[in-house]
Amino acid sequence: MYRFAYRLAGQQQDAEDLVQDVVVKLYPRLDELEAVDRLRPWLNRVLYRQFIDQVRRKGRQGDRPLSELVAPDSHADWLDSLESDNAGPEIQLEQARLRPALDRVLATLAPDQRALLLLHDVDGWRQEDIAAVLDIPLGTVKSRLHRCRAGLRKKLQRELEPIPRGGRVGE
Incomplete structure (x- = not known):
C-alpha cells in the first residue's frame, strides 16, 4: 500500500x-x-x-514535478528502460535532455492520467489489476492508457522540438 x-x-x-x-x-x-x-x-x-x-x-x-516523486540518487534506476549498458556519448546526451523534458510533461498530466501511466508503464501493473483498483472497465483502462501515451508523446515532441520541421522561427 x-x-x-x-x-x-x-x-x-x-x-x-x-x-x-x-x-x-x-x-x-x-x-x-x-x-x-x-x-x-x-x-x-x-x-x-x-x-x-x-x-x-x-x-x-x-501536482508536483515527477523529479520530486523519485529520490535524486535513484533517477538512473527509475529510468533504466531508457538506458543501455553500453550507451555512447550521443545516447547519454539525448537521455540527459529527455529526462527533464519527460518530468515537465508528466507534471502537466492530470493526477488520474499520471497515476495510470505510472502504475502500468513504471510499476509494471497488469491492466486487469489497474481496472480493479480504479474500479473501471478493462476496455476503459486500455483506451485511457492509449490516449495518455499519445498525448504524452505529442507533448514530449513539442517540448523537445519547439520549432516545427521545415518551419521558420518567425512562423
Missing part, C-alpha cells in the same frame, strides 16, 4: 498520511476485510479513492 501511495502522493510524508488515513478508516471494519477475496486490489482501490478525495479537497496543489 505504501509504494502505491508514494507513487500517487509523490512525497514520503503524504504517502504515509494517505496509508494511515486508510488504515484508520478500515480498522473498525476488520471483520469485513476478512470477507474480501482479493485484498490487494481492493485495498489499492480504497487507497486510490482516498487519494482522489484528498486531491479534490486540496485542488490542484497536489
